[in-house]
Amino acid sequence: MAKTLAEKVWDAHVVRRVEGEPDLLYIDLHLTHEVTSPQAFDGLRGAGRPVRRPDLTLSTEDHNVPTFDIDKPIADPISRAQVEALRINADEFGVPIFSLGNIEQGIVHVVGPQLGLTQPGMTVVCGDSHTSTHGAFGALAFGIGTSEVEHVLATQTLPLKPFKTMAIEIEGTLPDGVTSKDIILAVIAKIGTGGGQGYVLEYRGEAIRALSMEARMTVCNMSIEAGARAGLIAPDQITFDYLEGREHAPKGADWDAAVEYWKTLVTDDDATFDAVVTLDASTLSPFVTWGTNPGQGLPLSASVPSPDDARDENERVSIERALEYMGLTAGTPMKEIAVDTVFIGSCTNGRIEDLREAAAVFDGRQVAETVTAIVVPGSVRVRLQAEAEGLDKIFTAAGVEWRNAGCSMCLAMNADKVAPGKRSASTSNRNFEGRQGPGSRTHLVSPQVAAATAVAGHLASPADLVASNA
Amino acid sequence: MEKFTVHTGHALPLRRSNVDTDQIIPAEYLKRISRHGFEDALFAAWRKDPDFILNNSDYADVSILIAGPDFGTGSSREHAVWALQDYGFKVVLSSRFADIFRGNSGKIGLLTAVVDEAVIEQLWAIVEADPQAEVTVDLPSREVRVGDLVASFDVDDYTAWRLIEGLDDIGLTLRHEELITEFEANRPAWLPTTR
Numbered sequence A: 001m002a003k004t005l006a007e008k009v010w011d012a013h014v015v016r017r018v019e020g021e022p023d024l025l026y027i028d029l030h031l032t033h034e035v036t037s038p039q040a041f042d043g044l045r046g047a048g049r050p051v052r053r054p055d056l057t058l059s060t061e062d063h064n065v066p067t068f069d070i071d072k073p074i075a076d077p078i079s080r081a082q083v084e085a086l087r088i089n090a091d092e093f094g095v096p097i098f099s100l101g102n103i104e105q106g107i108v109h110v111v112g113p114q115l116g117l118t119q120p121g122m123t124v125v126c127g128d129s130h131t132s133t134h135g136a137f138g139a140l141a142f143g144i145g146t147s148e149v150e151h152v153l154a155t156q157t158l159p160l161k162p163f164k165t166m167a168i169e170i171e172g173t174l175p176d177g178v179t180s181k182d183i184i185l186a187v188i189a190k191i192g193t194g195g196g197q198g199y200v201l202e203y204r205g206e207a208i209r210a211l212s213m214e215a216r217m218t219v220c221n222m223s224i225e226a227g228a229r230a231g232l233i234a235p236d237q238i239t240f241d242y243l244e245g246r247e248h249a250p251k252g253a254d255w256d257a258a259v260e261y262w263k264t265l266v267t268d269d270d271a272t273f274d275a276v277v278t279l280d281a282s283t284l285s286p287f288v289t290w291g292t293n294p295g296q297g298l299p300l301s302a303s304v305p306s307p308d309d310a311r312d313e314n315e316r317v318s319i320e321r322a323l324e325y326m327g328l329t330a331g332t333p334m335k336e337i338a339v340d341t342v343f344i345g346s347c348t349n350g351r352i353e354d355l356r357e358a359a360a361v362f363d364g365r366q367v368a369e370t371v372t373a374i375v376v377p378g379s380v381r382v383r384l385q386a387e388a389e390g391l392d393k394i395f396t397a398a399g400v401e402w403r404n405a406g407c408s409m410c411l412a413m414n415a416d417k418v419a420p421g422k423r424s425a426s427t428s429n430r431n432f433e434g435r436q437g438p439g440s441r442t443h444l445v446s447p448q449v450a451a452a453t454a455v456a457g458h459l460a461s462p463a464d465l466v467a468s469n470a
Numbered sequence B: 001m002e003k004f005t006v007h008t009g010h011a012l013p014l015r016r017s018n019v020d021t022d023q024i025i026p027a028e029y030l031k032r033i034s035r036h037g038f039e040d041a042l043f044a045a046w047r048k049d050p051d052f053i054l055n056n057s058d059y060a061d062v063s064i065l066i067a068g069p070d071f072g073t074g075s076s077r078e079h080a081v082w083a084l085q086d087y088g089f090k091v092v093l094s095s096r097f098a099d100i101f102r103g104n105s106g107k108i109g110l111l112t113a114v115v116d117e118a119v120i121e122q123l124w125a126i127v128e129a130d131p132q133a134e135v136t137v138d139l140p141s142r143e144v145r146v147g148d149l150v151a152s153f154d155v156d157d158y159t160a161w162r163l164i165e166g167l168d169d170i171g172l173t174l175r176h177e178e179l180i181t182e183f184e185a186n187r188p189a190w191l192p193t194t195r
């Protein structure tokens, strides 16, 4: 029977299938971090259960860790308690851990891929909704709750009901200055924050095939913001080239056997999706959110929408609330919105390519006096690579703070927060009320737009800087 | 986990759609490492507003939440379910739930019952007019009843069975441990380990 990619990966992991019950799926890789795991380990301890496969489990410290003064004890007592609990649990249950100070430490979704732990056709889970990032390799990767974390720790499996499949076809080629972040923001604006509910999205088409692995990760990362459980992209030569030689990638004869299998991981020509959405890449432009969910986005050249544009009463109320929270007036051109803070980082856009793109914009320019800008690499490895390339020098010369690896200002769990009432342009993935700190106002953007905004002092693309310099 | 069959209690009308898990429990509360005591964290940001419905003393002892569409979107944090349960909620009614939230709820005994949007409107009207209205949620017959209103709700059979029996997930799976061991023996050798 013809199958989609997601169905192939699913079927290859069924441990037990019984009519009327969820399938029991085997999990190839279980990533854990300090926030969603303590209660799961607690549960195991209470029931006297061991971790079934510590060798398929990995812990990193990312959400809570500070991005400066990392040689000092974590100042916040609760953050410190969570991180310490993770260390104790990892030690007690024999799970490998990358702690603060380890060269492999970083955001869980940056660390897995860069070590070659995420491979095509695998099932990957983590107690974090942006686990969908790993789908960029053709893996079935999704976020789980803490009780599921406990379940995977105890059994290395999960009982799951099959997802529906949705094809997101992005045909054509992207115009200059338009990135994978703009693709995914446009997709979410099109289908809505609930549009992907119950689905695994498969991103397809010419524009997706042309993306690097890092850009593909940015797209898959935000699948969850469209409500989808997971998002994936069929592996191809770009995937294999990225993986070859990485620490945990197969070697020698194993590599050949793996590649041969990975090449079968494509949606069959005659397979059908439960839903199909198409987008023409050539019509896209830099995208930015104006509201308080990732679906409330527009081209940067547009203006703040009005509640009168709503299609129904619910949407009208939601626009009104968002405008009030964001402190915006309908009709204001997006490019006239001044920002106070710029954050470049997170599991969406904290990889080396993202930092290169931001650095190219900052090179020879200065951050506006009214703006505080920070760049936070997604992992220690990314930080070292950036420093080897001299990107840190470009950032600091432009007046941008250069930090240590972690989730940082993506969410308000560590010392990095947007101040109440302040406005940020952020390369992260969520613009919910209070996400970057109580009262913070977030505009989601690509690394290029973030950098250009830092320089201009208001939402801007690199092209706007060139125009105003000329 | 506790068995769930029929529950009767007072209901809170939450006239908001797209209530994401950051609103149900803000990230700052996720730092705790215990499993209980999250009642203060529930809707913490909104509760700072004295006019927020949860601060209304008419709704002091609610156990059923009647919410707008797309409840539980956003972050996968299970703390959202704990906060609702610790506060005393046994049931959330909505016309649409986010998948992860729904999954998390069913596994630890919070019933997420899907009803038509029109029913939500009716329920809102009833419990707004009379906060003391007794609302009954009957899982075996999949009905919500209040006064003359009788409406059916959706919940998948498997989750319903689990809730009614009060069954824990891990114990269920470990009944099939030999199948897991067999599967492991056949995994390709090239697959990575974290060591």
Ligand code: SF4
Residues within 6 Å of the ligand: A062, A063, A107, A108, A109, A128, A130, A346, A347, A348, A406, A407, A410, A411, A428, A429
């Ligand atoms: S960077 Fe943000 S979205 Fe990504 S794992 Fe960290 S907190 Fe979650």
